[in-house]
Amino acid sequence: METLTLDQFDDFALELVQFQAQTNPVYAAYLQARKINPTSIQKLEDIPYLPIQFYKNTSVFCGNGDAVTQTYSSSGTTGSITSKHLLWSEDFYLNHAQRLFEQEYGPLTDFHILALLPAYLERPGSSLVAMASHFIRQSNSEASGFYLYNQKELLQQLASLARGDRKVLLLGVTFALLDLVESKAIFQGFSNLIVMETGGMKGRRREMVREEVHQQLKVFFKVEQIHSEYGMTELLSQVYSKGNGKFQLPSCMRVMLRDLNDPFSPSIRSQGGINLIDLANFHSCAFIETQDIGLWDESGFLEVLGRFDHSELRGCNHLVQ
Secondary structure, three states, rough: OOOHHHHHHHHHHHHHHHHHHHHEEEEEEEEOOOOOOOOOOOOHOOOEEEEEHHHHOOOOOOOOOOOOOOOEEOOOOOOOOOOOOEEEHHHHHHHHHHHHHHHOOOOOHEEEEEEEEOOOOOOOOHHHHHHHHHHHHHHHHOOEEEEOOOOHHHHHHHHOOOOOOOOOEEEEHHHHHHHHHHOOOOOOOOEEEEEOOOOOOOOOOOOOOOHHHHHHHHHHHHHOOEEEEEOOOOOOEOOOOOOOOOOEEEOOOEEEEEEOOOOOOOOOOOEEEEEEHHHHHOOOOOOOEEEEEEEEEOOOOEEEEEEEOOOOOOOOOHHHH
């Protein structure tokens, strides 16, 4: 799935939309409500995208749900309704996440993984915590581990790894990384360090533009670029940026931008609402209308500019542009 050609992707997606139109009751009802006959879907541009809000109040799953083995939930904000993603196999998700990461960064055994994920660790059902926990195990490093608010211990661990041969991945929720910046600690920095933010202020801080966040983090950690991970509860695939918030999609994903004012029409510009195809979501719904706004740059990288007005703040990577 991770090495599909463009033609293979199109064929797989068109087969999948027919399968999910027949086996996913929520997607089938959505198509019926829009008076769309699945047999009329003959090319990618014809595919209808399920609004992401359906993951909040329905069970989006192919079949009757007897095969569900795991449920992930979104972080949301206090009092909000969280999204639920029903899985047929957590092992598939974790192995898929590992393959996508290693395609971009190399084997996990080359890394120490330090996960700074307060808020996520303090609630059950986080797909990000499950992924980070898997990465920590697969790194086979006694130095790998989770951190909550113990900033001193984290900085001491980073300092102890500075002279080692392995690369160090600091995977952190944005507000917690910024807390480190404001701690006034002195950090020396080192060449093997990768700082990756997952987005999310969780209501702890004012929303900030990406450039402002990344500049503060680059100065504190003394790195040339801040990496980013774009993912969400409703997706089984992740997208990575190695700097400047520019994401390169894996071959199992496709983004189709829609008109900002008409969700049923494609955008005629390089900017629009993000409609996402994630072929890894073959058990739930692979075709999702997100509440994110995206931009294709001149080099073909995706930038996530922010959210539509009135959409809920969530814990995945959404920094205001």
